[in-house]
Amino acid sequence: xxxxxxxxxxxxxxxxxxxxxxxxxxxxxxxxxxxxxxxxxxxxxxxxxxxxxxxxxxxxxxxxxxxxxxxxxxxxxxxxxxxxxxxxxxxxxxxxxxxxxxxxxxxxxxxxxxxxxxxxxxxxxxxxxx
Numbered sequence: 001x002x003x004x005x006x007x008x009x010x011x012x013x014x015x016x017x018x019x020x021x022x023x024x025x026x027x028x029x030x031x032x033x034x035x036x037x038x039x040x041x042x043x044x045x046x047x048x049x050x051x052x053x054x055x056x057x058x059x060x061x062x063x064x065x066x067x068x069x070x071x072x073x074x075x076x077x078x079x080x081x082x083x084x085x086x087x088x089x090x091x092x093x094x095x096x097x098x099x100x101x102x103x104x105x106x107x108x109x110x111x112x113x114x115x116x117x118x119x120x121x122x123x124x125x126x127x128x129x130x
Contacts, residue, residue, distance in 0.1 A: 004041045007094050007102040008060075009110070012049035020106055020121070027105055028057050035059035044097055046090055063097070065089050 008031075013021045031043055036059050045054075045062045054062040067089035075088060091112040094102055102116040109118060 004100045005044065005098055006041055007044045007046055007097070007099040009090065009102060009104045009106070009108065010045055010047050011106045011108040012047070013106060023119075024105055025053075028053070028060065032057040032059045044099060046093065046102075063093065065093055 008027075010024055010028075013024055015021050028045070035043065043060050045057075045060050046065055047062065048065045054060075071089060071092065088110050090102075090110045091114070094112060094114060099114060102112055102114060104110075104116060104118045106119070107121055
């Protein structure tokens with residue numbers, strides 16, 4: 001089987017945010033451990049924040065998304081005139097890395113032109129508001 005390049009999009013979740021933080025950290029830990037066991041797929045972790053967790057996961061490749069001002073202006077002009085996709089910097093960088101699939105593991109999402117998986121979070125907070 002050919003190696004697949006999988007992008008994982010994370011956000012800056014803090015421990016006090018509960019389940020989201022736990023899910024993200026457990027997922028990254030499990031992936032890191034599986035990669036140490038010679039898994040053939042390549043995982044790229046995309047983030048906008050100043051992540052300090054990269055050294056905790058030596059088998060994952062962390063990619064900080066840092067959009068240029070030029071690209072921001074170009075995308076806003078496209079949106080104003082209704083031309084092109086509403087994709088952003090994540091899509092641009094994922095295509096540069098030739099990512100085959102992106103997994104949005106948190107509530108955050110960006111439109112992308114490549115296949116993706118979005119994690120649907122539970123709605124328990126609707127039944128038991130704090």
